[in-house]
Amino acid sequence: MNLTHIDESNNPKMVDVSNKNDTLRIATASGVIKISKEAFWAVLEKRAKKGPVLQTAVIAAIMGAKKTSDLIPMCHPLMISSVKIDIKELPNLPGFKLYATVTLKGKTGVEMEALTAVSIGLLTIYDMVKAIDKSMEIGPILLEEKSGGKSGDFKRR
Amino acid sequence: MNLTHIDESNNPKMVDVSNKNDTLRIATASGVIKISKEAFWAVLEKRAKKGPVLQTAVIAAIMGAKKTSDLIPMCHPLMISSVKIDIKELPNLPGFKLYATVTLKGKTGVEMEALTAVSIGLLTIYDMVKAIDKSMEIGPILLEEKSGGKSGDFKRR
Amino acid sequence: MNLTHIDESNNPKMVDVSNKNDTLRIATASGVIKISKEAFWAVLEKRAKKGPVLQTAVIAAIMGAKKTSDLIPMCHPLMISSVKIDIKELPNLPGFKLYATVTLKGKTGVEMEALTAVSIGLLTIYDMVKAIDKSMEIGPILLEEKSGGKSGDFKRR
């Protein structure tokens, strides 16, 4: 099995997509942050009013998706068509699960954009509650599903 | 318990650190990526020669640390003093564990910089092997230890 | 009337434009900076030679247009086709009026790019003369006209 991002001299390269067609591509990723009960309720109490922690995470995730090619060295710059973020409360963990769905009419898949959005969104929650809880854990972050493109659709079982 | 990043109108804010002293602050974070056996050996085989996947991850992690305040809305811009990345092979998982240690002589902790470096480094590995394996999982990402600053030292048990 | 950038959970979202057609879109915005007589003439005297204040503003405005999606959270990244800046002297105000016209062959309008260019251009003039005058006022900044796209053309009366 070959690594597509490595050239014949063993150097990393940005894969050539100039011959690919512009098709609709959609990817959804998700990620969890596990936090203490105290931190969980501090976030939710605020949310009852205006929800600044979760809403900051939503916005950071959207902006993070747009920065993917600036952060991940071999990613192509893309004109993302949409980003949508959802955050589910997990009171039993306790914690939060953040979903990002990214859409593109373009030449390459957007799973990295969805995964980057999830990562930045979860780091933002971490940042805003770290004064209360330093033992938080981020993960698992994973691809839920993707469609469009030559390599076929994917849906996590 | 109060969220330090929320002001009296329930708006997010960047915490005021102007009265804090410049002290030495160090933070180490870690994170794991779990990948298939095929992907694991594809990365290692390349590593035996020049290791472009893991080395791209190291560089992306260092550059990611420098972008923290650009990505995480309430983070302060910081003049990071050093970033050091280590990647440990986990042949039994299989996967990789990436460590980031960030140092600063400054007014605020650098755990977000360490955690961001880890996240970007792991996303970079994901990007470069995703053609082989779409079921990879990133996490747990967590703070290993931190020292310096008024809130005291932290070491994960 | 509905806010297009808010989803059903009341979260901000980046509007989906993947089904829109690539059409020619043009937007012109303008903005005024009102400055003291002393500052006005200091700028113009320099302009008589090489005009570094106004020319720095022109360049900053063009570069600002390219950063729009990085600054405005819900804006799409766009491959702007052109940016053109004009600065008119207003000796009676006194002050300057900066116009930005942005063109795109693409899926979404460019009024935010034109308005961002104007804002950054005016802030640049402010920065370079603020040692002389601290009472400057920026505004009004507004959309002059736009064409292209489904929502129809607009021309300020």
Added chain:
Amino acid sequence: MNLTHIDESNNPKMVDVSNKNDTLRIATASGVIKISKEAFWAVLEKRAKKGPVLQTAVIAAIMGAKKTSDLIPMCHPLMISSVKIDIKELPNLPGFKLYATVTLKGKTGVEMEALTAVSIGLLTIYDMVKAIDKSMEIGPILLEEKSGGKSGDFKRR
């Protein structure tokens, strides 16, 4: 009167601040956006629940403050100590007034950071309600007060 940002060859330059002392500097800027009654109430209705438009503006303003030296060509990179944003409803205008207060322990003033935060925050409101109202006007944007530094304090009358 001399323009501080122009050198002896009439080129723009970044002023040398290496000999200045690190002192506490605070600047507050403000700016108004005038919008239609329909747009005003659409924003407020959402605010009653979670306020995504105004909260996106708050976050964009804070992140914008951190980008000042990237946007305004002659501005120094600064390690901002804090940013605080307030938005006041102006039901009679109708519209909103956004305030930004920036703090720095450093070698140069932060009025440009405050003014940039205000500009980006107002552009964000504009972006999110522009589907309802295309005649909005941004301005006046101005410096309310500043303290710290050799040039003395300033307070708008």
Added chain:
Amino acid sequence: MNLTHIDESNNPKMVDVSNKNDTLRIATASGVIKISKEAFWAVLEKRAKKGPVLQTAVIAAIMGAKKTSDLIPMCHPLMISSVKIDIKELPNLPGFKLYATVTLKGKTGVEMEALTAVSIGLLTIYDMVKAIDKSMEIGPILLEEKSGGKSGDFKRR
């Protein structure tokens, strides 16, 4: 002969490409860095193992190509299709020659992207060996060849 980037008021402008067709465009640039014998062998010795200096340069060059429109004021933002970097050892100089080939299916040429990649790659080598040698020289940096677009192909003799 006219400068295409200057408008009728003698202001710089971003050239309008909205009427151009999306065609395949390829550009290759190259650049040399001349370093001392000691520095040359320090780099190569490391390369025999994992090559961190040259590989960091490869990655920085690829990421630099993606930042071209952020760095060069009148350059258009582009969705680069691929970037490929090669580094040739020049033991007699001694030094290294770095090649960058950039591909785009789009409206404008990519020679600036190739030249920027080369420049950033060479600066990265400089940075990593400057503790050993402060007399290094970068250059000549030049366009090797380009194809695609209305202005015709170019190949350096």
Added chain:
Amino acid sequence: MNLTHIDESNNPKMVDVSNKNDTLRIATASGVIKISKEAFWAVLEKRAKKGPVLQTAVIAAIMGAKKTSDLIPMCHPLMISSVKIDIKELPNLPGFKLYATVTLKGKTGVEMEALTAVSIGLLTIYDMVKAIDKSMEIGPILLEEKSGGKSGDFKRR
């Protein structure tokens, strides 16, 4: 001789400067662009009026200096105290020589900032005259002198 930017596992690292003192550091770099006679006079003719090509280069060089740590992977983020650019006409070459002097009160040298400023400034000239001349050559780019810091002063002979 050891490469300072490589750690014991042969990974690139950002050198730790947390124990260094804040001292005044100054670096001057220079670089040449060799262009055709036609291009040279096209630039100068414009310069006689307002000089948009050279002034755009000056501004791009200053802004480029501020982006150094974003472009060169192992460079530290720095709060540059000043940047000054000079461009000398070389009618006999013909071409231009661009000088950048960067000043910092800080923990690490600024030669990379000066060299990056020079590189970006020269690339900007290239971009704006490339429609007239495709055979331009950039280089040599080199460090003229530096002072401050533990490693001692340097002056090119």
